[in-house]
Amino acid sequence: MATAHIPAPVDLANAQFLSGVFAPQRTETTVDTLPVTGELPAGLRGSYLRNGPNPRFDPIGSFVYPIDGDGMVHEIGFDDGRVSYRNRFVRTPMVIAEEAAGHAIWSGITDGYTPSAAEAGPLAGTTRELPDINIVRHGGRLMAMAEADQPYLLDPAGLATLARTDCDGAMRVGSTAHPKIDPATGEMVLFNYTLEAPFLTWSTVDADGHATRTPTAVDGLTEPVMIHDMALTTSYIVLFVCPLIFDLEAAMTGGSLLSWRPDDGTRIALIPRDGSPVRWLHTDPFWVWHFANAFDNPDGTGVTVDYVEWTYPGGFADQPTPAASTLTRAVLHPDGTVSRSAVSDNAIDMEFPRVDDRLLTRDHRRIATVAKGPHDRDALDSLWFHDLAAGTEEFWSPGVAIGEPIFIPGVERDHWGAIGTDPTDMRSRFYLLAADDPSSGPVATVDLPIRVPAGLHGAWLPKPVAS
Structure with a gap:
């Protein structure tokens, strides 16, 4: 129900995620040629795209990062030496x-406020749509993804907003921001959580963009849960159902919308991609924002999943000690047991694990993450590179607020790319690091024309080779 008064403005200066390197960018610009330090790889052709919460105007009521905020998509294009x-x-x-x-x-989504007709006209009573988390290209569609809603189509030629899409019915009830695309088949697999039964669904879209499975209930849930990401293997969709529960009754009486219930433990759903019944596994309580990858074990002994494990969801749960994260490998055994072991716990606030997307659903050797490094800043300032086969890791710490690393396949040499912003002068740059020697620093650095706010998720979109 709408409140009687328009909420007061948020104090940007005292809001961590609305100031400094997170401050909103209100300028839209296009620059055809950017200065480059170093040497760009020969034959590099494609676009690095990144989405993130960026309020168009100063927020009112509240601002809950990273869910609130309008989407802003940034594109850095590479075309044989020109950026x-x-x-x-x-x-x-x-x-x-x-x-x-x-x-x-x-206002922010946690306020319970909706505007009147005097303020919003025919949009009175609605809440803000938030396609501000991720950017995905599939089946001829370029989509700005929301947390649990339908995405918006963008024009690939200029990023103009086109329309909402239900992806041929596969996203009829919405999609979370992290669908997965099987590189072997081109199929996109997605899931969505909702506040009403059945609470959790999954769908599939073929390589041409046609829905091959419309929203299908995941049996076994009795209340709404938040699940941000998923993993995919050749055989399974893997969902970690951590005990972060939507508590609508508490929210209606002024309490928190989300409730952390560690006594419930974490449940893991193995959803066969062929539509067979769901298998549920149980383990200790923890929280997951993002997965690196997963694969079916070649000897048939279950599934291996790599992800960043948090002790609890910081910002959404009050606990006596700070939340801590660890890059973790879990083996889901056929007998229903779960084995978890740390891959790395050397960094602080590790997040955003990524692999070479061409290896999704298959065994992989390298994972890149972001973390706080030796500079001990408020923002994440180091890229970490983990070699699972060798059991080693290395890092590069440029002393800037660095974003999610994206793997960029090359003609002669592969690379990792990321956007970083120097907190001293608020200048943003794009860094390109050799995948076989990332700790040596960038082989090329691109000066960006405006500051890019510290944000969320991106993708590398190779430019199709002309026939």
């Missing part, structure tokens, strides 16, 4: 209405 840049807001109806008004109309 370009553009950024655009994802223009939902809410962004368009606020641009017409010149100020924020919708």
Whole structure:
């Protein structure tokens, strides 16, 4: 129900995720040629795209990072030695209405406020749409992904917002921000959580963009849960159902919308991709934001999953000690037991694990992550590179706020790429590191024309080779 009064503005200066390297970027720009230090790899052709929460106007009510905030997509294009840049807001109806008004109309999602007809016209009573988490290309569609809603289509040629999409019905009830694309088949597999029964569904879309499975209930849940990411193997969808529960009754009486219930433990759903019944496994309580990858064990002894494990979801649960994270490998055994072991716990606040996307669903050797390094800044400032076969790790710490690393296949040499912002001068750069020697620092650094706020998820989109 709408509240009687428009919420007060958020104090940006005292909001960690609205100031400093996180401060919103209101400028949209296009630059055809950017300065490069170092040497770009020969034959590098494609685009690095990144999405992230970026409120179009100063927020009102509240701002819960990373869920609140309008989407802004950044594109860094590479074309045989020339580098370009553009950024655009994802223009939902809410962004368009606020641009017409010149100020924020919708509050944060936890406020329970919806605007009146006097403020929002025909959009009265709605909540803000938030396609601000990830960017995905599949089946001819370029999609700005939300946390648990339908994505928005973008024009690949210029990032203009086109329309919402249900992806041929596969996302009829929405999708989380992290669908997975099987590189062997081109199939996209997705899931979504909802506040009403059946609480959890999964769907599939073939390589051409046609839905091959519309939302299908995952049996076994009796209340709504938050699940941010998934893993995929050749045989299974893997969902870690950690005990972060939507508590609607508490929210209606002024309490928290999300409740951390460690006594429930963590449940793991193995959903056969052929539609067979779901298998449930149980283990100790922990929280997962992001998976690196998963694969069926070649000897048939279950499934291996690599992910960043948190003791609890910091920011969404009150606990006496700070949340801690560890890059972890879990083996899901056929007898229903779960074995978990640390791959690395040497870094602080480790997150955003990525692999070579061409290896999704298969065994992999290298994982890159982001963490706090020796500079001990508030933001993540180091890239870590883990060699699972050798049992070693190395890091590169440039002393800037660094973002999620993306694997970039090359003609002669593969690379990792990431955007970083120097907190001393607020200049943003794109760093390209050799995948076989990342700790030596960038082989090329691209100066970006504007500051890119510290954000979330991206992708490397290779440019198709002309026939």
